[in-house]
Amino acid sequence: MTDGPRLIGRKEAAAYCGISPTTFSMWVATHKMPQPVAGTRRWDKKAIDARLDELSGLKPADAEDPYEKWMRENSDG
Template sequence: MTNEPRLIGRKKAAEYCGIAESTFSMWVATNKMPAAIAGTRKWDKRAIDAKLDEISGLTPSDKEDPYDKWIREHGDD
């Protein structure tokens, strides 16, 4: 198990994403990355991972209605 903290500052968050700190700041400002946790200057790595998954197309950005999903998966039987 790693001893690295789950919450990280802006510099570490940018490094974690492999981008410049200024780029990370721009991504936060444009909602491409999550904002810092309220009352802190720290980012949650899991929230960053979720946004990276979303912008990479690994997870849908809009949530499908459960009923519509069921209909799509089961058809109009």
Template sequence: MIALHQHTTTRGDCETLLAFVPAAPLYLFGRIEMTAEPRLMGRKDAAAYCGIAESTFSLWVATHKMPPCIPGTRKWDRRAIDAKLDDIGGLTPDDKEDPYDKWVRENSSETDLQKWRSERNAKRGK
């Protein structure tokens, strides 16, 4: 949902409605007002963003459920948190698996030839 601000201007005795314009970013008379949430946030804000306590957020960072803070700061990247939550929730595809390994896993059932060879080798004592 986009927030809208109503802007008016006053000239003399009359007041004129200029427009309803989006709140972020809002270009107004040569000046930029940014009302969007900042991308970086501290531990308290990051925990609130996730809907958990600060101590739980710290535990999740320590156990690698959440990304670490940006090196040299005490700030977390909102997008990194979103990506980690997507990963935990299963919203991202698992493209890390090698296509050949995936094929072997999916087709790991023994073929008739392999069964015959196994039985033959068992009879031979191999």
């Protein structure tokens, strides 16, 4: 069972964030929210969630990529 599609339009993305579509567009323009997926007018819910986590302080903005962390911790150097 899913919570709907992962990619959502501007109105759905705004509703997902609990803000108006106009405010969502302003947040995208000011880089508060991510850009739509390249070549589409759809936003990835996971990208929105990640950005909201950063804005609310749940995750540091400069969190290390999990793959890069694994490579650093498991390198033979």
